[in-house]
Amino acid sequence: MSTSWRQRWQEGRIGFHLQHTHPALAKHWSDLAIAPDTKVLVPLCGKSLDMRWLAEAGHPVLGVELAPEAIEQFLTQSKVSVSRYTQAGFDISRQGSVELWCGDFFHLHIQEAAEIGAFYDRASLIALPPATRERYAFHLAQLIPPGAKGLLVSLAHPDHGAGPPYSVLGTEIHQLFTANFRVTLLEEGSPDERGRTESVWSLTRRGPLV
Numbered sequence: 001m002s003t004s005w006r007q008r009w010q011e012g013r014i015g016f017h018l019q020h021t022h023p024a025l026a027k028h029w030s031d032l033a034i035a036p037d038t039k040v041l042v043p044l045c046g047k048s049l050d051m052r053w054l055a056e057a058g059h060p061v062l063g064v065e066l067a068p069e070a071i072e073q074f075l076t077q078s079k080v081s082v083s084r085y086t087q088a089g090f091d092i093s094r095q096g097s098v099e100l101w102c103g104d105f106f107h108l109h110i111q112e113a114a115e116i117g118a119f120y121d122r123a124s125l126i127a128l129p130p131a132t133r134e135r136y137a138f139h140l141a142q143l144i145p146p147g148a149k150g151l152l153v154s155l156a157h158p159d160h161g162a163g164p165p166y167s168v169l170g171t172e173i174h175q176l177f178t179a180n181f182r183v184t185l186l187e188e189g190s191p192d193e194r195g196r197t198e199s200v201w202s203l204t205r206r207g208p209l210v
């Protein structure tokens with residue numbers, strides 16, 4: 001799987017990348033009432049400009065991405081200097097308050113995630129095939145402390161077997177996350193010309209007190 005993503009980045013087949021911040025952030029993030037200094041995990045981050053939006057909102061950001069091409073392209077968008085180091089098997093690039101961890105999200109462990117207090121997923125869950133989505137939901141729950149919140153932007157489309165992006169229905173979001181998160185649908189868009197419908201969810205990690 002990692003080879004095919006690397007190939008996509010090398011060949012510039014990155015139709016998922018948005019040249020603007022995703023509207024769900026401006027619309028819904030503040031409603032989650034996440035303190036500005038809370039570190040936000042962005043799994044499968046690509047070179048998303050949403051990370052700059054989160055950083056400008058005051059959040060330290062920890063993005064995880066397996067394609068070094070994506071990380072280098074993100075870094076060159078800004079003139080801010082970059083420091084690089086290695087930790088826990090990841091090559092990490094830090095630019096301002098954004099840290100980009102180059103490697104497999106499933107290799108990120110709780111010890112490294114200690115400071116994370118929120119997450120943002122746009123087109124991350126839907127990038128993964130069905131069995132890996134289960135693994136993703138479980139892994140995310142391991143990294144997020146009780147009470148922590150996140151925003152999830154998902155996608156459903158008529159071609160259920162095909163992907164990425166895979167079609168993930170609301171029923172599946174509930175099945176995947178309800179065991180460990182309180183799941184709330186914030187918004188469901190209208191189908192676009194290809195019949196694709198985006199939905200926006202807030203997830204709160206359940207725990208002893210939540």
Ligand SMILES: C[S@@+](CC[C@H](N)C(=O)[O-])C[C@H]1O[C@@H](n2cnc3c(N)ncnc32)[C@H](O)[C@@H]1O
Nearest residue numbers: 005016044045046048065066104105122123127
């Ligand atoms: C559909 S893109 C979404 C990127 C970003 N969230 C956005 O909104 O533009 C999925 C990204 O996940 C990366 N990826 C796929 N599997 C991964 C894994 N196991 N660990 C880290 N990154 C992964 C791919 O290289 C790709 O950049």
